[in-house]
Amino acid sequence: MNDNHQNLVETMFPSDGSGIKPYEWMISPTRQRQWIDDKGVFLWLAFFFSEIGAGMYFMSLFYSFRPGIVIGWLITLVLGGIIHMLYLGNPKRAWRMLMRPNTSELSRGIWIIGVFAVLGFLQIIIPGGFNMVFNFIMGILCLLIISHGFATMNVIRALPAWSSTIVLPLSLISGIWVGQQLLQFVFVLSGNSAMVSGMEVWSATFFLIYFLCIGLYAWGTWHMSDVAKMSIRKMLEGDLKRITLIGVGVLAVLVPLIFTLIMWGGNTNGFLVFLRLASVLAGDLAIRYLIMKTAVYNPLL
């Protein structure tokens, strides 16, 4: 085969398997690529930042802690928003995403983020912004934003691993848990050791629920259908196996567990809080990556 033929074959059917072979397409369970491969990684990061920002905002409401709210608001809108725009093929038309809230989960999410942006800004600048009504509304908006990414994925019936019932609880707790960890670290930086110590009860509680949700997701998906089971299998094969073991096993579960036990009863240490936060951030990214990367469609035949 000469070079031109070799190039042609490589163009049509790249060795990484990304090329479309029309006769093999959807014959066996086929992995979704659009929302994780190539520019799809932006969506993975956009969901992550929007959700942890909203999680931090949510937790800050309980402490009426303005810097936490400002940081959470900025992470959600600036980091989450900009990265989301980078993903879109035509970002200049993004305003059009407000047009279909009646049917599209994505459109509903954009509305919620828009309302969150306006009300959040008002809460930040108004002196009496931390009243019960405002906090309640913002709390609800935060929970909706936290669950927005996975809710968008959850409604897709064709991808069994995403339509698992535990996806939404996992998404909620992961946003709150990571947000709480961020807030605790901000308290460390502000030198408020009483608050850091007091928050440790939440850390232990959220970690436990998070751990249970990860387990339930894996168990539920495994028993859901053959195609869903394949998603879990893919997490334990090839390169993804390393991400599962190190990202989920070590960073999302083991390290936070050890540090939580060390700081049990409020014996907190700023450096350990920082290490746990770093581990939790990496671990949560890994979990989200795996869930998005391993989703497979039911074959057509």
Add this chain to the structure above:
Amino acid sequence: MPRWGMVIDVKRCIACWGCTIACKEEHFLPPGVFFNRVLIGETGKFPTSSKLIYPILCNHCEDAACVEACPTGATYVREDGIVAIDESKCVGCRACMIACPYQQRTYYDEKAKNQEYFPGQGKTEMEVIGEKLYPFTLGTVIKCNFCSERIDDGMKKGLTPGKDEDATPACVNICPVGARVFGDLDDPNSEINRLIMEKKGKQLRKEFGTEPAVYYID
């Protein structure tokens, strides 16, 4: 107003790929982009195994998952049942691609646009003409449109889609064994409805509840 649909006789299909190529030609599709595919699979185990040949295209579902998922309204169902894309509204979020259980949509980006059928030798005259005659918008999603240009133009001339070639999708015209029949699903006397009734036409992956307009018979 008719509701266009298609019947594909999988027993007649010989997997000649005529539909795939005719479609590529009709829409000037770049390498790696297919609006029509022929899936070949197997069922059972030797010696009782059988080969499955399924020509696949957009199912133009009545209750389309892609339409539901589209946040901008760029994907919509026309009055005649064809699921179409208004590329001027498409934001390129690819929610429709993710939602489609049949995976019949393609994202048209720089990578797809710049692919050459003969890599390193520049685009052929045909490819250059195609980009002018049938331009796609970068950063949008593209898919089979049941050759709606042919249908619309043909109907303006008083032709009948499914009967007159000039008003019928290219994949139907090209099929050498007549495995594809195109017609009005809302007309009880149409050929397509007769075939669906007589041969108990089946929709692909009916369980998703999208009510496809493409039926398979054997």
